[in-house]
Amino acid sequence: MRLCIALATLFVFLCGAGAAALAADRTIPGRVEAYPTYCAIGIEATYGGDDNANGSAEFVYRRRGEMNWRSGVDLTPDRKRRTWCGSIFPGKEGEVYDIRVSFADPDGVETRDLTARARIRRIVGSTTGGRSYFVSPQGSDDDPGTQDAPLKTISAAAAKAGPGDTVHVAPGVYRESVKIEGRSGKPGRLIVFTVWGEGRPILDGSAELPRGGSRWKPHGKGIYFTSGDFTPLYVAEDGLRMYRYPSLAELEADIMSQDDPDTRRPWAVARAWYYDGEAKRLYVRTTAGDSPDGHTMNVVREAYGLQLEGSSHFVIEGFEIRYYGTAGIGLAGGSDANVVTDNIIHNSPRGVIIRGTDSDDNVLYRNEIYEQGLADFSWRAVKASGYGRQGISINAGRGNSVIENELHGWFDAVAAVTWKNPERVELNRDLDMVGNFIHDGGDDGLEPDGGGVNMRIWGNRITRMLTAISLAPIERGPVYVVRNVAYNSGWTMFKLGVGGCTSLAPTYVYHNSGYGTSQAINFPPDIPFGGKVFKNNAFCVTSSGLGHGRPGNTLDYNCYWVIERGGPVRMQWLGTEYPDLASLAQATGQEAHGLTADPLFVDGPSGDLRLRPGSPCIDEAVPLRGINDEFAGRAPDIGALESTAGKATESRN
Numbered sequence: 001m002r003l004c005i006a007l008a009t010l011f012v013f014l015c016g017a018g019a020a021a022l023a024a025d026r027t028i029p030g031r032v033e034a035y036p037t038y039c040a041i042g043i044e045a046t047y048g049g050d051d052n053a054n055g056s057a058e059f060v061y062r063r064r065g066e067m068n069w070r071s072g073v074d075l076t077p078d079r080k081r082r083t084w085c086g087s088i089f090p091g092k093e094g095e096v097y098d099i100r101v102s103f104a105d106p107d108g109v110e111t112r113d114l115t116a117r118a119r120i121r122r123i124v125g126s127t128t129g130g131r132s133y134f135v136s137p138q139g140s141d142d143d144p145g146t147q148d149a150p151l152k153t154i155s156a157a158a159a160k161a162g163p164g165d166t167v168h169v170a171p172g173v174y175r176e177s178v179k180i181e182g183r184s185g186k187p188g189r190l191i192v193f194t195v196w197g198e199g200r201p202i203l204d205g206s207a208e209l210p211r212g213g214s215r216w217k218p219h220g221k222g223i224y225f226t227s228g229d230f231t232p233l234y235v236a237e238d239g240l241r242m243y244r245y246p247s248l249a250e251l252e253a254d255i256m257s258q259d260d261p262d263t264r265r266p267w268a269v270a271r272a273w274y275y276d277g278e279a280k281r282l283y284v285r286t287t288a289g290d291s292p293d294g295h296t297m298n299v300v301r302e303a304y305g306l307q308l309e310g311s312s313h314f315v316i317e318g319f320e321i322r323y324y325g326t327a328g329i330g331l332a333g334g335s336d337a338n339v340v341t342d343n344i345i346h347n348s349p350r351g352v353i354i355r356g357t358d359s360d361d362n363v364l365y366r367n368e369i370y371e372q373g374l375a376d377f378s379w380r381a382v383k384a385s386g387y388g389r390q391g392i393s394i395n396a397g398r399g400n401s402v403i404e405n406e407l408h409g410w411f412d413a414v415a416a417v418t419w420k421n422p423e424r425v426e427l428n429r430d431l432d433m434v435g436n437f438i439h440d441g442g443d444d445g446l447e448p449d450g451g452g453v454n455m456r457i458w459g460n461r462i463t464r465m466l467t468a469i470s471l472a473p474i475e476r477g478p479v480y481v482v483r484n485v486a487y488n489s490g491w492t493m494f495k496l497g498v499g500g501c502t503s504l505a506p507t508y509v510y511h512n513s514g515y516g517t518s519q520a521i522n523f524p525p526d527i528p529f530g531g532k533v534f535k536n537n538a539f540c541v542t543s544s545g546l547g548h549g550r551p552g553n554t555l556d557y558n559c560y561w562v563i564e565r566g567g568p569v570r571m572q573w574l575g576t577e578y579p580d581l582a583s584l585a586q587a588t589g590q591e592a593h594g595l596t597a598d599p600l601f602v603d604g605p606s607g608d609l610r611l612r613p614g615s616p617c618i619d620e621a622v623p624l625r626g627i628n629d630e631f632a633g634r635a636p637d638i639g640a641l642e643s644t645a646g647k648a649t650e651s652r653n
Contacts, residue, residue, distance in 0.1 A: 041087065202322065374409055415444070447470045479505065549571065561596070
């Protein structure tokens, strides 16, 4: 009898445990968040259960006014956070989207979909309901700031302006640094700084030492000095950045003090400076080694042109901002929803900085941000200096956007660098880099190293950089890299790993076109690496297609061609060199549908990477949900730019 009771008890226990296990394996939908930016919507749908991780999810969407639902991109699971992630992009300002997420699970799922609605943000440059303040170099800060009695400084106007107010700034040079701390506008009642009259107001943080006179004295070895309490952060010769040395001895020897013996050698940096704070002497060596008295020297003491700390809902529009020691514009400390548009920013270690995980939803739109003279220094010299060298630097929170800017002359044009922090999903979340023109720099065009949840890199144009796009590494995803064009860059179109840390986050590289790089894709040889998917890209290279390929990544439906000699392209996988795609496909299964053919770009050297009639890339791309649903012909085209022309005969592999 006791045995029967014991067996019955065990049976009940096992049944209960089995039922609990089955229940734990079922998917329980949680909530869906649709997060709008200025050109996209990030989707994150949470769930419970699914302990055996065999569930799936997908989403559909439609714009307001549409009857039919559209397929969204394949959602990416984050099993640790029990979240499915995806995006809708590109989108138009003000468009409203309805979203529906559905779950499936062999073990069962609660029968309810998750729904959300989101409106893409508008880039607003005007405000309502407030006062107007006027600023002019001929004004006085003791005046009320009216049109007839303007203020003299932008800082004085900033101290007065509140929600809904507009600060009108007359053309002229304003030698000041404007810091706004803990003061904000409101949605619909922004604080706007804009132009009053014809021309641009110029914010300038330098003391100008003009040509002529006998200010400078020879020190020897082609170096001159002048005395003064400068404490410079940045020095320029005739508008060109000078290289900063940390000591006079290193300036004299043209050597940086580095532990690596390979770096302890002359950099051949002609244009350089060092400031001795104790002796209060500024030492410089000009480009030609002549006296600085024959040049205009700008000595910078101010850190920022315009700095927002914990200040939101501002518009900065129409300024020229130059000669600052940290950045032209800085947004930090919980500065949200600011619009920086139509400005010219130059001659600073960095153009714009956005910092802090509580700094969200800022947009940089249609600015020209450039640096003069940085490209004169060698790659090794710039890398060794540790000095600022990025056009836009972002290490911030959610929803920040970089849209349709022109950046040139930088070492790294847009650096959204957050690597070595894989668990900090709040970093650069829902970050967009869209439609920018980047050219003539020393290293990376776009550098989103570290990645971000629902990061989108779309429709950018990059030329004459060492690397077009650096994904080195991507620790947080998904990251989407879609329909970018790169031409005449030096080393590789896609660099995928440096820094000695893991790069395992999902990254989708779809429909990009490249011309004139030495290599198309360079995987890292010595770090944990996976989750990278390359499909529907077209590459014209001068050397090879792939370096250091390895399992855990996917390449297929890409087109490769070697410029000049034509023919097969070399591919490297797990240390083995394959002479062509057919050999790679046979040995690894990669590029089973790859294409060896000239894509017939209209004019590769000039950057016109549209497909000519007869291109073998026409109608040969694989369909991808939410990426290439709209196309001409019987299938999407390989490459960044969809064609309406007919296709020619191609050779597979």
